[in-house]
Amino acid sequence: MVTFEDRYGSDVLAGDWRARGRVAPRTVPAEQGLVVERADGGYTGAVTGIENRLVQLEDRHGRVRAFPLGGGYLLDGAPVVLVAPSATASRGRRRTASGSFSVADAPARVARASRIFVEGRHDAELVERVWGDDLRLEGVVVEYLGGIDDLAAILRDTRPGPRKRIGVLVDHLVPGSKETRIAEAVARGPHGAHVRIAGHPYVDVWQAVKPDRLGLAAWPLVPREVEWKKGVCAALGWPHRDQADIARAWKRILSTVTSYRDLEPSFLGRVEELIDFVTAD
Numbered sequence: 001m002v003t004f005e006d007r008y009g010s011d012v013l014a015g016d017w018r019a020r021g022r023v024a025p026r027t028v029p030a031e032q033g034l035v036v037e038r039a040d041g042g043y044t045g046a047v048t049g050i051e052n053r054l055v056q057l058e059d060r061h062g063r064v065r066a067f068p069l070g071g072g073y074l075l076d077g078a079p080v081v082l083v084a085p086s087a088t089a090s091r092g093r094r095r096t097a098s099g100s101f102s103v104a105d106a107p108a109r110v111a112r113a114s115r116i117f118v119e120g121r122h123d124a125e126l127v128e129r130v131w132g133d134d135l136r137l138e139g140v141v142v143e144y145l146g147g148i149d150d151l152a153a154i155l156r157d158t159r160p161g162p163r164k165r166i167g168v169l170v171d172h173l174v175p176g177s178k179e180t181r182i183a184e185a186v187a188r189g190p191h192g193a194h195v196r197i198a199g200h201p202y203v204d205v206w207q208a209v210k211p212d213r214l215g216l217a218a219w220p221l222v223p224r225e226v227e228w229k230k231g232v233c234a235a236l237g238w239p240h241r242d243q244a245d246i247a248r249a250w251k252r253i254l255s256t257v258t259s260y261r262d263l264e265p266s267f268l269g270r271v272e273e274l275i276d277f278v279t280a281d
Contacts, residue, residue, distance in 0.1 A: 025071060025079035025080050027083055028082055029085040029086065030084060032047055032099040033099075034075075036080070037073065038067065040072055045057030045058050045064070048269060049260065050084055053068060054067065054069070055082055064265040069084060070083075096134055110139055114163070114166065114279070115140060115141045115143060115166060115167070116168070116275070117144065117154065117168045118168075119148060119169070119205075121144055124143075124144045126209075127169070128142065130260055131275065134275065135275070138275070138279050140279065155189075155191050164194065166195045166278070167196045167198065167273075167275070169198060169200075169270060171203065173201070179199060196277040198271075199270065201266060203228050209262060210263065220232050222235070238252075
């Protein structure tokens, strides 16, 4: 008896015939800095963190939105499924507080001419706490201005250039603020091409620390006529009589920061932007 192979099967509608020929999307860990696009709405952003099964994406304007892990993302135009980075995947490779992979036994690099300026001591200490290892590896020095009002004079003395780029981290860089007017004037000035000013929206860098790290639902609202740090301490019931009290309050806040996960994405993105700018060849 002659038999024939049934190339089509007994039922052409059996099984998921719609899925035939499709390529399953690959699974990708949502590592910090990974740039993906939402397939349903076109929102594109870089991963800044994961909390409660939500991945935080920051777009090029500094806006941050949170989306569920899983499918619905595009990477280089191809569909992917985002998953939380596996602890076992990075076993044996220590990460720095900023989330980057640590380079074992790497000596600190000789300081670059390029550097980053921040407005105050607390800003500098927070940047050191999270990005210190990375900055030493790259040879980037962080200095503080004491106030953005001094920026124009500092730039005249520093004389930025192609091999001496200057990044500036500014508090309260929002439309219409004094800080924004100064930043715009610098950008139009003779050193504008070699200076990058990036700012976060907070009145003070204390607010860059996520309030829940201190057991707060949100940072207290302080009237404009009250000095912000003293107003915060008063609202929280902390001593605030003199500068020593304010310093102790800051140490209390800083002690809650162990990695980039403890900071707001809008602050993280600005610091990473400045590091990229001053280390670009």
